[in-house]
Amino acid sequence: MAQAAKVFSSLSCFCQSVIIPFIPNSSKSGLICQDQIEKFEFCNTLKCRREKRSKQMDGKLIVFEGIEGCGKTTQLQRSRQWLTTQLGSEVMTTREPGGTQLGTEIRQLLLHGEEEIYDRTELLLYAADRAQHVEGFLRPHLEQGHWILCDRYTDSTIAYQGYGRELDFELIDQLNQIATGGLQSDLTLWLDIEVEAGLERMQKRGQRDASGTGKPDRIEQASLDFHHRVRAGFAALAERDRDRVLRIDASGSEDEVEERIQTVLSQALANWEL
Numbered sequence: 578m579a580q581a582a583k584v585f586s587s588l589s590c591f592c593q594s595v596i597i598p599f600i601p602n603s604s605k606s607g608l609i610c611q612d613q614i615e616k617f618e619f620c621n622t623l624k625c626r627r628e629k630r631s632k633q634m635d636g637k638l639i640v641f642e643g644i645e646g647c648g649k650t651t652q653l654q655r656s657r658q659w660l661t662t663q664l665g666s667e668v669m670t671t672r673e674p675g676g677t678q679l680g681t682e683i684r685q686l687l688l689h690g691e692e693e694i695y696d697r698t699e700l701l702l703y704a705a706d707r708a709q710h711v712e713g714f715l716r717p718h719l720e721q722g723h724w725i726l727c728d729r730y731t732d733s734t735i736a737y738q739g740y741g742r743e744l745d746f747e748l749i750d751q752l753n754q755i756a757t758g759g760l761q762s763d764l765t766l767w768l769d770i771e772v773e774a775g776l777e778r779m780q781k782r783g784q785r786d787a788s789g790t791g792k793p794d795r796i797e798q799a800s801l802d803f804h805h806r807v808r809a810g811f812a813a814l815a816e817r818d819r820d821r822v823l824r825i826d827a828s829g830s831e832d833e834v835e836e837r838i839q840t841v842l843s844q845a846l847a848n849w850e851l
């Protein structure tokens with residue numbers, strides 16, 4: 578009898594501490610004592626706070642990545658139009674580097690400055706641009722529930738400064754973490770194209786760059802090997818983070834690529850229950 582009472586008591590304790598808190602309205606069952614009700618209510622308050630926090634982040638951050646000439650800028654604009662219709666509300670666009678006023682100056686220094694920029698300086702400048710962009714643009718708009726399409730983000734730094742320049746990956750991860758405060762993309766579309774095809778598109782574009790000089794920027798001038806390493810970097814990222822970084826075949830016409838992107842975005846909207 579004493580043994581049975583012991584077993585009942587431990588079972589009851591187990592139910593109160595482990596099972597009951599997960600049963601909705603279990604506090605009404607009369608089985609749990611006051612301090613457990615308080616614990617349960619405390620958990621609910623925390624859960625509620627957590628839900629409120631994630632509700633504040635109702636916006637989505639969708640990033641377009643890829644090597645030069647893969648068609649990011651073109652497809653980002655097309656996706657903006659399509660998503661605006663799907664969502665029935667405006668979708669914002671931005672880019673890195675250069676998504677803020679300070680970032681525009683950093684972009685100019687990075688891509689068109691006269692002075693040689695050392696690899697670690699370059700890394701730090703991209704990180705500075707990102708810190709300003711996250712704090713001053715991305716986070717506030719996401720918190721207001723806006724959807725944002727961003728031309729390049731953290732994965733570019735891993736691909737270009739990590740795989741391309743061969744800087745230390747741990748250092749890059751740390752800097753990405755510092756610059757973003759942990760803000761990750763909800764989805765990254767990696768527009769994948771052969772290096773030569775991308776560079777050919779760039780040449781055809783006649784370097785209609787924001788600089789207006791018509792000259793290829795510093796990174797576009799880097800060696801073919803460099804661009805191959807960058808592409809391999811994006812491939813590694815897509816392999817490592819399969820749920821977040823999705824490869825889009827960026828060969829073919831603009832319409833064909835757009836259709837592929839819309840298929841992926843439709844799936845994402847369904848997953849996000851929109």
Ligand SMILES: Nc1ncnc2c1ncn2[C@@H]1O[C@H](COP(=O)(O)OP(=O)(O)O)[C@@H](O)[C@H]1O
Pocket residue numbers: 643644645646647648649650651652778779781782827828829830831832834
């Ligand atoms: N699918 C495509 N086929 C052929 N040319 C393209 C395609 N997508 C973009 N382009 C052209 O290639 C050039 C580079 O495209 P852009 O969108 O600026 O690429 P990125 O921003 O990735 O460098 C532009 O002149 C653009 O009109």
Ligand SMILES: Cc1cn([C@H]2C[C@H](O)[C@@H](COP(=O)(O)OP(=O)(O)O)O2)c(=O)[nH]c1=O
Pocket residue numbers: 644645646650673674703728729730731733734735737738796797
């Ligand atoms: C965001 C970012 C961009 N970059 C480089 C990639 C591009 O060469 C350049 C500017 O990006 P972008 O304007 O997207 O160039 P493009 O339209 O020609 O593809 O900055 C990095 O090296 N590291 C980074 O973290």
